[in-house]
Amino acid sequence: MPKVLISDQMDPKAAEVFRAAGVEVDEITGLSKDELKAIIGQYDGLAIRSATKVTADVLEAATNLKVVGRAGIGVDNVDIPAASARGVVVMNTPFGNSITTAEHAIALMFALARELPAADASTQAGKWEKNRFMGVELTGKTLGLIGAGNIGSIVADRALGLKMKVIAYDPFLTAERAVALGIEKVELDELLARADFITLHTPLTDQTRNILSRDNLAKTKAGVRIINCARGGLIDEAALKEQLESGHVGGAALDVFVEEPAKQNPLFGTPNLVATPHLGASTTEAQVNVAIQVAEQMSEFLTRGGVTNALNMPSLSAEEAPKLKPYMALAEKLGAIVSQLEGEKASAIAIEVEGAAAQLNQKPITGAVLAGFMGVYSQSVNMVNAPFLAKERGLDVREVRHDREGDYHTLVRVTITTPEGQKSVAGTLFANAAPRLVEIFGIRVEAELDGDMIYIVNEDAPGFIGRLGTLLGESGINIATFNLGRRTAGGEAVALISVDSAVGQDAAGRIKAIAGVRTATPLRF
Secondary structure (H helix, E strand, O other): OOEEEEOOOOOOHHHHHHHHOOOEEEEOOOOOHHHHHHHHHHOOEEEEOOOOOEOHHHHHHOOOOOEEEEOOOOOOOEOHHHHHHOOOEEEEOOOOOHHHHHHHHHHHHHHHHHOHHHHHHHHHOOOOOOOOOOOOOOOOOEEEEEOOOHHHHHHHHHHHHOOOEEEEEOOOOOHHHHHHHOOEEOOHHHHHHHOOEEEEOOOOOOOOOOOEOHHHHHOOOOOEEEEEOOOOOOEOHHHHHHHHHHOOEEEEEEOOOOOOOOOOOOOOOOOOEEEOOOOOOOOHHHHHHHHHHHHHHHHHHHHHOOOOOEOOOOOOOOOOHHHHHHHHHHHHHHHHHHHHHHHHHOOEEEEEEEEHHHHOOHHHHHHHHHHHHHHOOOOOOOOOOHHHHHHHOOOEEEEEEEOOOOOOOEEEEEEEEEOOEEEEEEEEEEOOOEEEEEEEOOEEEEEOOOOEEEEEEEEOOOOHHHHHHHHHHHOOOOEEEEEEEEOOOOOEEEEEEEEOOOOOHHHHHHHHOOOOEEEEEEEEO
């Protein structure tokens, strides 16, 4: 009988689910790291919230551990690379608290609009300052969503019910999905200029970190009110403090902070600030939902081998895994490169397999493509939830299977539909194991996709490679591999260059300035 430890406070229904599935369970909370290390070796599964830290040394002591289940979405307290190295599956419950978090954002918006926390404190102090707290109506105001995914779309629905106008900035939001939601898709600068309220619903990635930077906060409408129930780090806290003190930002309500627990923060005490201690998921219903979900997922894995919402393992049966593993590695890289180059424009994506690939289960290949495609923008994407996220964004996904065998014995092709037309990349396996890119946007090129790279489109002309090499050398960037392709002699050419260090925006800008270069895009795999 599998044995699970619940090491954080969790709704009692989680234990009930485990026992009903034939899983032995112990509930021991408040353990120190040494206490956890002393007993973790007896357990097959570990169910946690945010308090337990699953570090590399804890995992080293967990000699029998097969799965860690996080009741909630955030897995900052789990060393996922270390878990992967030890063969431990890490699961979360990314959608169990969506409604709760969305409702908290709406509650904070009301609190800002009517200055409720300050009015409460004043009234309970016996001041009765009725004329001091002059609020604003939400009706008729423009709400700007930064992120219109699962939680953002729920906020949009509630805001429309309040008769607000909703605009959204989201690279993955299609025009069709925006129409279905009843909102208007805009670019970020337009959102900043128009929104009376701004609420953030995006994960924290390299692309979204400080998305409300000092410069972007300066672009906002005077008197704007800002709500963040997503992740700390999306807003430049020092710049927000300055804008609150100047009055340009009329108010801010934050449930998340760069450093948590936020027992001290420079923003505290700033006028027109409302702060809550990361309460987005803190409702009775949400706690019950995530507890039941994590217990169900872990029980399914431990008793039947099913994998749901795993962050470091695909949804595969034991029989399929050996054959599909190299294909999924190829598929994820194809999804990642097309996303990094043209993903923001995509409204549809087609995954085609031919030759030997057509004889396999295509679902994991499709899942891997979507995980690579969506993973560029969110670290929590995996093969299980990527198809759901793609559908939620309005991305039309199509699978095509060809029995024919073309120039390669096996081929995977990923084609996206953009306003400029269809664009595709294709790859194969060398020796049935090594993934290779063999075509990019109609140009044949053979390249491994790994580490830091840069993609360049240029006019095929003598001297270009020398000038490029000199520039990279002057920038301190060492070339690992250099892969070339072209449509015709003297026509459009591409270069995919693997480098030993990341190509920053400054270096990319200098490459773009080389005569004949049309675009230069840093890539990372």
